[in-house]
Amino acid sequence: MRNEPAIDVRHLNHWFGKGDAKKQALFDINLSVTAGSLTILMGPSGSGKTTLLTLVSCLREVQDGSVNLLGTELRGATVAQQVAMRRRVGFVFQAHNLHDSLTASENVRLGLEVQPEKRRRIDDRLAANHVLGLLGLDDRVDYRPGNLSGGQKQRVAIARALVGNPEIVFGDEPTAALDKESGRNVIKLLKRLGEVRGTTSLIVTHDNRVLDLADRIVTLEDGRLVSDEHR
Amino acid sequence: MTALLQRLLGRLPLGWMQLTHNPGRLAAALAGVAFAQVLVFVQLGIMGSMNSSIIKSYDLFNADIMISAQDANTLTEGGNVARQWMFQALADPGVARGTGLFLSNARWEREGDQTTFQVYALQPEHLDFLSGDISRNARAIALPNVAIIDQQTRGLDPDLMAGIRPQSPLVTEVNGQQLAFANTFQGGVSFSADGYMVTSEQTFLRLFPARTSGAPNHILLKVAAGHQADAVVARLRAELPETLQIRTVADAASEDLRFQTTERPTGLIFGFGVVMGIIVGIVIVYQVLSSDVADHLREYATLKAVGYGPEYFLGVVFEEAVILAVLGFIPGLLISLGLYALLVALTGLPVAMTPALAIAVLLGSLAACTVSGAIATRKLNAAEPADLF
Numbered sequence: 001m002r003n004e005p006a007i008d009v010r011h012l013n014h015w016f017g018k019g020d021a022k023k024q025a026l027f028d029i030n031l032s033v034t035a036g037s038l039t040i041l042m043g044p045s046g047s048g049k050t051t052l053l054t055l056v057s058c059l060r061e062v063q064d065g066s067v068n069l070l071g072t073e074l075r076g077a078t079v080a081q082q083v084a085m086r087r088r089v090g091f092v093f094q095a096h097n098l099h100d101s102l103t104a105s106e107n108v109r110l111g112l113e114v115q116p117e118k119r120r121r122i123d124d125r126l127a128a129n130h131v132l133g134l135l136g137l138d139d140r141v142d143y144r145p146g147n148l149s150g151g152q153k154q155r156v157a158i159a160r161a162l163v164g165n166p167e168i169v170f171g172d173e174p175t176a177a178l179d180k181e182s183g184r185n186v187i188k189l190l191k192r193l194g195e196v197r198g199t200t201s202l203i204v205t206h207d208n209r210v211l212d213l214a215d216r217i218v219t220l221e222d223g224r225l226v227s228d229e230h231r
Numbered sequence: 232m233t234a235l236l237q238r239l240l241g242r243l244p245l246g247w248m249q250l251t252h253n254p255g256r257l258a259a260a261l262a263g264v265a266f267a268q269v270l271v272f273v274q275l276g277i278m279g280s281m282n283s284s285i286i287k288s289y290d291l292f293n294a295d296i297m298i299s300a301q302d303a304n305t306l307t308e309g310g311n312v313a314r315q316w317m318f319q320a321l322a323d324p325g326v327a328r329g330t331g332l333f334l335s336n337a338r339w340e341r342e343g344d345q346t347t348f349q350v351y352a353l354q355p356e357h358l359d360f361l362s363g364d365i366s367r368n369a370r371a372i373a374l375p376n377v378a379i380i381d382q383q384t385r386g387l388d389p390d391l392m393a394g395i396r397p398q399s400p401l402v403t404e405v406n407g408q409q410l411a412f413a414n415t416f417q418g419g420v421s422f423s424a425d426g427y428m429v430t431s432e433q434t435f436l437r438l439f440p441a442r443t444s445g446a447p448n449h450i451l452l453k454v455a456a457g458h459q460a461d462a463v464v465a466r467l468r469a470e471l472p473e474t475l476q477i478r479t480v481a482d483a484a485s486e487d488l489r490f491q492t493t494e495r496p497t498g499l500i501f502g503f504g505v506v507m508g509i510i511v512g513i514v515i516v517y518q519v520l521s522s523d524v525a526d527h528l529r530e531y532a533t534l535k536a537v538g539y540g541p542e543y544f545l546g547v548v549f550e551e552a553v554i555l556a557v558l559g560f561i562p563g564l565l566i567s568l569g570l571y572a573l574l575v576a577l578t579g580l581p582v583a584m585t586p587a588l589a590i591a592v593l594l595g596s597l598a599a600c601t602v603s604g605a606i607a608t609r610k611l612n613a614a615e616p617a618d619l620f
Contacts, residue, residue: 017323054616054617057536059536059616059617060616060617079540079541080540083538083539083540084538085538085540086535086536087537087538088538090537091533091536091537093533093536095529096531097530097532097533098530099245099248099249099527099530100252101248101249101251101252102245102248106243106248109243110243110245110534110537111537112539113242113243114534114537114539114543134402160537161537162291164537168365173581183524
């Protein structure tokens, strides 16, 4: 684990809506996530976890305050800068969002095709199948999502996020569709990536079965950071 | 096909894979694209046949210059021209010969049937003002009350036509006057008549007693050897009254074509039909592509979240648009060929599929599909990834 922050959030505020309907979702959030660590973001529904996750992962524009991701300030970033930054991170959503028309292997390859400089060095299909194998899907590489279980689809989505060797992995309930063993295996894999490659993970989850694997648990309530537990 | 596209695009052919994943939907989309292409093909085919028949009317002559009345926007319209201007034109050293050309429509009524001929008449000693085939077959018109008719006249019995010879003319009645059809020639059906008839000036004046020999519809001139038609036209314009149109026959044909296609309701209607076909095509392809984008919004949003830029989504949608345009073109072309054959059989009009027409429709379809694709990705490109989930 390195000491420099991969994610540095300062005085972050965020609002939704306009005029009378304008509502503040985040209040003065300050958070620094060390590179290579695995941080879990918890809190009740509506506490602002996903909003914070989408802001720090460059999926939403920063309105007020500062978000520094891998040394790049996201506030005021151009579209090109945002696209470039997204290529350095991986994202696992609660829904798998796989393309029905593509096989598991092809879906994973989409996570690699976006990075032309990495593609020159490796064979897309081999790389995709290798990551699927790490997630226990060796025998499902040529299956389409329609022929996979919910947990298998989610693991394919995780493979898609990991195949490009991202510097940070963001997850929004990535283990929700998985059984206990599979869920823990995924988080263990992220933890191992942190140790071996220095990959930082920031995961939003309600899954109590994986909390013991986290390096740090941050809790939000009503848009405010209420606890920050280092382990 | 997937491997070929992958090699061409340098990435997974996501558009192709999405389209072919649902064959029923792909078939419906292709049927829609083909329908729009058939609409455009039919309109362009009819418009092309109109253009051909306009030009064909001028191809029947073998002349260099045409003198017409000021209001003669087409070959058959407008006032007459006094023959005296022909004599004045002949005074120019660049004019070798001239003849008056008389035009009108005549109806040949038979038991339970009728045929409308576009009649061309000139003096029998000037048959060389007609094009080769017609000129050779027209010698018989030197006799009074004799005409030659178009072999391709719509609705005439081929056996009847085959029997028409100078030795065995078909004697009948046209415009209440006895007339003998003594020979045939290759003409063609037009929009205003079923076929062409060529006769002498003398016979014409009997068929149309209101007309006078001193006022033909047009005057045809042949340029003397060693003179340029354009230069002679310029001199004649200076010498003859401004109330006359003096043009080369080629210019007269192209101005007639321009007038009929851009200022006549028929030309505008066919042009409008083409535009409607293109709009229908754009709407159909837009519907297909925008539904595809809407159905895969979460998947596209996920790709956007991992760093795919607007050009990637535009590329995928363009890929789908091009596939729809090209695959839809095959049934569209085949159906149109069938419809063209049907139109030719029913009307005799020269509705023809040319390589240029087919390529133009294919390129137009590609352009229309590309426009549809660009519109379909606007929402996706404008939204933040987080708003798309």
